[in-house]
Structures are given as structure tokens and as C-alpha cells.
Amino acid sequence: MSASIEIANVTKRYGTLSVLDDISLSIKPGEFVVFLGPSGCGKSTLLRMIAGLEDVTQGTIAVGDQRIDTLPPGKRGVAMVFQSYALYPHMTVAQNMSFGLENIKVPKKEIVRRVRFAAETLEIAHLLDRKPQKLSGGQRQRVAIGRAIVKEPKAFLFDEPLSNLDAALRGRTRLELAQLHTRLGSTMIFVTHDQVEAMTLADRIVVMHNRKIEQIGTPIAIYRRPATRFVAGFVGSPA
Numbered sequence: 313m314s315a316s317i318e319i320a321n322v323t324k325r326y327g328t329l330s331v332l333d334d335i336s337l338s339i340k341p342g343e344f345v346v347f348l349g350p351s352g353c354g355k356s357t358l359l360r361m362i363a364g365l366e367d368v369t370q371g372t373i374a375v376g377d378q379r380i381d382t383l384p385p386g387k388r389g390v391a392m393v394f395q396s397y398a399l400y401p402h403m404t405v406a407q408n409m410s411f412g413l414e415n416i417k418v419p420k421k422e423i424v425r426r427v428r429f430a431a432e433t434l435e436i437a438h439l440l441d442r443k444p445q446k447l448s449g450g451q452r453q454r455v456a457i458g459r460a461i462v463k464e465p466k467a468f469l470f471d472e473p474l475s476n477l478d479a480a481l482r483g484r485t486r487l488e489l490a491q492l493h494t495r496l497g498s499t500m501i502f503v504t505h506d507q508v509e510a511m512t513l514a515d516r517i518v519v520m521h522n523r524k525i526e527q528i529g530t531p532i533a534i535y536r537r538p539a540t541r542f543v544a545g546f547v548g549s550p551a
């Protein structure tokens with residue numbers, strides 16, 4: 313399942329502090345979009361507004377043909393994968409994945425089917441009975457992604473999911489994320505300040521700076537034809 317995401321004239325203020333100013337962006341169903349920009353430019357805030365973890369000050373957000381910016385997080389049809397994996401230490405891998413579904417009364421058989429599908433997709437079926445503290449960083453990362461997959465969302469939202477991993481694991485996980493996107497065909501938004509991650513993962517990159525979108529384009533277009541001096545400097549500089 314995948315859906316378009318339409319962000320229209322979205323503004324975010326914390327009190328008098330303006331964080332995002334009049335952001336508009338159309339994401340196609342199944343597209344892999346990366347929000348790229350330096351720390352503090354508002355990437356997480358924009359993602360969290362889509363997820364429903366922050367209010368929108370002005371503007372609207374739609375997933376498919378449904379406006380979602382006034383809905384509670386669980387009703388938006390999107391699933392967020394956090395940077396810190398936020399797994400429950402006292403639950404097994406299987407329980408960590410099924411917990412959210414039990415809460416919304418998904419039938420038991422359906423939960424088992426979805427957990428099995430997610431575990432097989434992520435190649436963690438052999439870990440289902442383990443507790444998180446017995447897992448490596450990379451395995452925990454997969455469980456966190458599995459928790460999103462079982463929700464069968466129309467879009468996945470990733471906030472710097474690779475930044476806690478060492479360099480070798482980061483490269484491997486990046487590749488696996490690309491494969492996951494191919495396999496599921498879902499709409500994905502991925503936040504990072506890392507140009508290499510953006511270049512290798514994105515169908516389109518949204519370069520953010522100073523409360524605004526500086527440029528939206530394919531990795532090649534952004535690399536070859538940066539629209540502003542900022543984009544040229546940020547994308548051109550070595551990672």
C-alpha cells in the first residue's frame with residue numbers, strides 16, 4: 313500500500329520562534345523522498361507534523377485524498393521509525409512488533425500473519441523470541457522497522473535511522489532500506505543531514521535551509537544543477 317502526500321503552505325512556529333515558513337511539497341505514491349539539510353533546519357519538525365507528533369501552525373497535510381493534519385497520530389496511515397529504537401526491553405521481538413496492533417484490536421490471526429511477513433521481509437524470523445538487549449544494533453534497527461511494517465502504513469517516515477550505527481553497518485543498512493523500498497513499494501520519507509545517504513537513497517531530494525525548501529529534485533539534478541549557492545556548497549562538500 314502506498315499513497316501520495318501533499319504538504320500545502322505549512323508553517324510552524326514555537327511561540328514566537330518561526331521554524332518552518334510556507335512549505336509546499338507533493339510526494340508521489342511509492343516515492344522515496346529524502347529531507348536533506350543541516351542540523352536545526354526543521355527536517356524533524358516537518359516529519360513530526362506529518363506523523364502527528366507536532367501540530368501544524370498553518371497549512372494542511374493530506375495522505376492520499378484524506379486531509380490528516382487534524383487527525384490523531386494513529387489514524388493518519390503513516391508509521392514513524394525513530395532514531396533511538398524505543399523498543400520495550402521486557403518484551404520479545406514478536407511482542408514488540410505486535411503490541412501496537414493489539415492496542416487497536418487487530419484480530420490475533422492477522423497479527424501473527426503481519427508479524428511473520430515483517431520478520432521474513434527483514435530476515436529476523438529467527439529472533440522473534442529474543443529480548444531487545446540480546447540483539448545487535450543492526451538487529452534492533454530491523455525490529456524498529458518491523459514495528460512500522462506491521463501497521464501496513466501508506467507511508468513510512470524515517471528520522472535519521474542510520475545515525476546511531478557504525479560506518480560499515482550504516483552502509484549495509486542503507487542498501488537494505490533501498491531493497492525494502494523496492495519490495496514494499498511504499499511511500500517513504502527519510503530525514504538526514506548526510507549528503508551521501510540522500511544521494512544513494514532518494515528518488516527526489518528536498519534540500520532544506522533557513523526555514524525554507526531550497527530545492528527539490530532528483531539526486532542527479534541537485535548535484536549537476538544546484539539552484540542556489542547554499543545547495544551547491546552543501547551537496548558539493550565532502551561528507
Ligand code: ADP
Pocket residue numbers: 326329331349350351352353354355356357358
Ligand atoms: P532538524 O531535525 O533539521 O535538525 P528540528 O526540526 O529538530 O531540526 O528543529 C528545527 C528548529 O526548531 C531548531 O531551531 C530547534 O531548536 C527548534 N525546535 C524544535 N523543537 C522545538 C520545541 N519543542 N520547542 C522550541 N523549539 C524547537
Ligand code: MG
Pocket residue numbers: 355356357
Ligand atoms: Mg532532526
